[in-house]
Amino acid sequence: MEVVDKIITLEKESLKVFVDSIYLKESKLKLDGSMMSNGLDAGVVGQQNGSTNVQGGGQEESKTNLIVNYLPQTMTQEEIRSLFSSIGDVESCKLIRDKVTGQSLGYGFVNYHRPEDAEKAINTLNGLRLQNKTIKVSYARPSSEAIKGANLYVSGLPKNMTQQDLESLFSPYGRIITSRILCDNITVRQFVTGAGENLPGLSKGVGFIRFDQRMEAERAIQELNGTIPKGSTEPITVKFANNPSNNNKAIPPLAAYLAPQATRRFAGPIHHPTGRFRYSPLAGDLLANSMLPGNAMNGSGWCIFVYNLAPETEENVLWQLFGPFGAVQSVKVIRDLQTNKCKGFGFVTMTNYDEAVVAIQSLNGYTLGNRVLQVSFKTNKSKTT
DNA sequence: CGACGGGACGC
C-alpha cells in the first residue's frame, strides 16, 4: 500500500513538471507565431509554399503526411487515429506491423487532408509522453530505396563528446535524421528534469547517426571511419548499424507470440476486472460505481470523467494528462455548440482498469493552471434522460 | 457556485 502511494506521489511530481513543460512549450509557440518545430526534431524541412516540401535530394516531401515514431508497443492503429484526429481530419492512418507476428513495429504514418493540421500535429504531439515512450512526430519523407539502411553505428567516441559534437562531425556528409549517444544510466526521463536531479549519465562512447540518404551514410563511413576526432587520441569506428529485425533479441521464446498485445487485441478488456480488484482497498470505492452497466466500462475500455477544465481546453491536454498512465483509446472535450468553448468537462477512455485507477488516483485533485481537477470514473448522470 | 457526451451499430 505504501509503495503504491509512493508511486502515485512520484507520478504526480513528475506529472506536474511535465505539464509545466507543456505549458512552456505552448506559450513559446504562441510567442513566435507557430511554424516552429518544437526543438526535439532537428531535421524537418521548412518549405512554406505549395503543397510539398522540397528537400536536398530534389524529392518532394508531402506537407500532409507524417511519420510517427517510438509508439508504445500496445498502441493500436485506431488509437493512433484517435490521437491524431484530435488535431484535424485524418485522411489515412497506418500502423506498421511485423508481417508474421503482427506485432507493432513502433511506427506508423498519418496523412491529413490539410497541411496546417499536419503542422499543428507536429507542434502539439511531437514529444508527447505515452506510457513509457516519448513519441516523435515529423514529416514523412517520400518513400524510396535511397533512404533505407542509412543508419550508422559509431564507436570509439571520446567520452566527453556531446550529441551536438557528434552531429557537427557528421553533418558535412548529409542531412541527419536522428542522432544519439548511449549513456550508462538510463535517466532519459526528459520531462522530469525540472527538479534538477537528472545527471546526463556517462557516455559509453557509442552512438548512432541516421542520415536521410544511404549514399550520405556511405560517404560518412568512407570519410570518418578510422579517423581521430579533434581533441581525441583514439580513432572512431563508423559502420552501418545492425538491422533491428535480425536482432539477437534473446530468442523470442514462444511466449512473445502469444503475449500481451496479441491476445489483448482479440480478447478485449473483459479479462481486466478480475476478482483481485474487487477486494482492493485502493480501488474499492472506484469500482463500486463503475461496475454498473452503461457506466465507466463500455465494453471497449473504461470511461473517465474529468471535471473543471478551462474553457480553452483542447483534446491534446487530455492526451498529455492521461497518456503517461497507460493505454488511452480516446479523449473528448465537451464544448458548447455556440461558443465552441469547453463546458468544463471531458471524457477519457482507457483500455486497462488498473491503469485507469492509477490515472484517477493521480489526477484527481491535481491543479491544472489554477483549477483543481476532479477525476473519476464516468457515472450515469445525464441532462436529457 | 458549477458536475457526466454524442454519434449512432450493418446487412
Added chain:
DNA sequence: CGACGGGACGC
C-alpha cells in the same frame, strides 16, 4: 569491447 528507451519509409 560496445547496438539504443526506441524497429524511420508503408512488412
